[in-house]
Amino acid sequence: MSTSTTSRTWRTRAAATAAASLLAVTAVAMPAAAAAPRHPDAVQADSSWSPYATQGGYPYGRGYYGSELPGSTTATTTAGLDVTTATAEQSAGLVLVSSILGYEQGEAAGSGIVVDSDTIVTNHHVVEGATSVEVTVATTGETYDATVVGTDSVRDIAVLQLDDAPALTPVTTDTDVAVGDAVTAVGDAGGDGSDLTAAAGTVTALRETIDVQDEQTGGSTELARLIEIDADIIGGDSGGALLDADGDVVGMNVAASSGTSDITGYVIPIARVLRIADRILAGDEGGSVVIGQGGMLGISTADTTSGPTVASVVTDSPAASLGLEAGDVITSVDGTTVSTAEELSDLIGSHDAGDRVTVTWTDASGASQSGTATLAEGAVQ
Numbered sequence: 001m002s003t004s005t006t007s008r009t010w011r012t013r014a015a016a017t018a019a020a021s022l023l024a025v026t027a028v029a030m031p032a033a034a035a036a037p038r039h040p041d042a043v044q045a046d047s048s049w050s051p052y053a054t055q056g057g058y059p060y061g062r063g064y065y066g067s068e069l070p071g072s073t074t075a076t077t078t079a080g081l082d083v084t085t086a087t088a089e090q091s092a093g094l095v096l097v098s099s100i101l102g103y104e105q106g107e108a109a110g111s112g113i114v115v116d117s118d119t120i121v122t123n124h125h126v127v128e129g130a131t132s133v134e135v136t137v138a139t140t141g142e143t144y145d146a147t148v149v150g151t152d153s154v155r156d157i158a159v160l161q162l163d164d165a166p167a168l169t170p171v172t173t174d175t176d177v178a179v180g181d182a183v184t185a186v187g188d189a190g191g192d193g194s195d196l197t198a199a200a201g202t203v204t205a206l207r208e209t210i211d212v213q214d215e216q217t218g219g220s221t222e223l224a225r226l227i228e229i230d231a232d233i234i235g236g237d238s239g240g241a242l243l244d245a246d247g248d249v250v251g252m253n254v255a256a257s258s259g260t261s262d263i264t265g266y267v268i269p270i271a272r273v274l275r276i277a278d279r280i281l282a283g284d285e286g287g288s289v290v291i292g293q294g295g296m297l298g299i300s301t302a303d304t305t306s307g308p309t310v311a312s313v314v315t316d317s318p319a320a321s322l323g324l325e326a327g328d329v330i331t332s333v334d335g336t337t338v339s340t341a342e343e344l345s346d347l348i349g350s351h352d353a354g355d356r357v358t359v360t361w362t363d364a365s366g367a368s369q370s371g372t373a374t375l376a377e378g379a380v381q
Contacts, residue, residue, distance in 0.1 A: 128381070150283075210255065
């Protein structure tokens with residue numbers, strides 16, 4: 001068994017050299033260009049994050065760490081890959097995950113693993129930025145709404161709980177993995193929401209570390225202690241299962257190389273997935289673990305010389321009920337003065353959905369206005 005750690009840096013966009021990307025598929029509609037708005041309401045724990053990260057003023061989907069096709073409705077295809085339609089046995093205990101990215105006007109598609117009768121694990125990047133999530137059971141085709149119980153952004157793990165679904169049968173797991181083992185990666189390759197696919201391969205290394213870099217934002221995230229495989233996994237396989245020769249789940253698909261015909265896949269060991277899932281289910285928030293979804297006021301803002309200025313208001317949101325309009329300048333929340341969009345992000349992000357906040361703003365006429373609203377549920381951070 002190999003225990004060496006190799007550090008590699010990959011980029012999420014195809015280039016002349018090999019690259020690696022996370023495996024959710026995202027399609028994002030492009031609205032008219034705006035003045036680089038920030039969306040403080042979606043920030044729950046990290047005030048520097050915004051689902052309205054911009055590329056020339058256009059928001060792109062944050063459910064996928066900067067896909068190779070930001071803003072595109074083109075899905076990844078399985079053409080030319082060594083994949084087959086997954087059998088019923090391979091599909092048992094697996095689901096297809098669809099995330100609605102309400103603020104980006106898009107969707108993200110991935111896969112998930114049933115670990116309890118109503119509990120699913122998937123990758124954080126599959127649900128990041130989601131305002132709602134649906135789960136389709138692979139073996140029955142039945143679709144259910146799901147609640148995001150919590151996420152770990154550093155380890156790229158999320159836990160979902162199904163709403164009003166019949167009891168599902170969880171997968172069986174095995175933590176014994178060795179280099180040379182025959183394995184099969186199963187997931188919604190291509191993210192088209194149809195049949196799951198199966199990609200056969202072998203374990204080529206253990207305890208691998210990669211840096212996945214987002215060329216859109218310049219940021220990167222390190223994924224450590226991964227299982228490396230030589231199976232053809234692609235966008236949509238995120239959150240899917242890696243099966244051993246006995247059909248037991250040994251890991252969760254998370255990333256793969258791109259920019260080359262020889263695909264190298266990366267998988268989170270199932271023991272780590274279950275350990276983080278247990279922590280999330282216990283409500284143990286802290287560090288990179290966030291429980292639930294924070295509160296949302298329902299505005300996007302841009303910094304101006306006057307302060308955090310409303311760029312847009314979400315229809316039927318708490319902000320809309322207050323009468324906030326584009327051009328209004330937020331001056332305080334609960335009596336605390338704000339002078340930047342970042343400060344506004346911090347204040348809104350410190351609240352949970354259901355909290356009541358008092359917002360004070362200056363309208364277009366220069367008059368000071370104030371009102372109290374109950375925060376709605378925000379996007380997954």
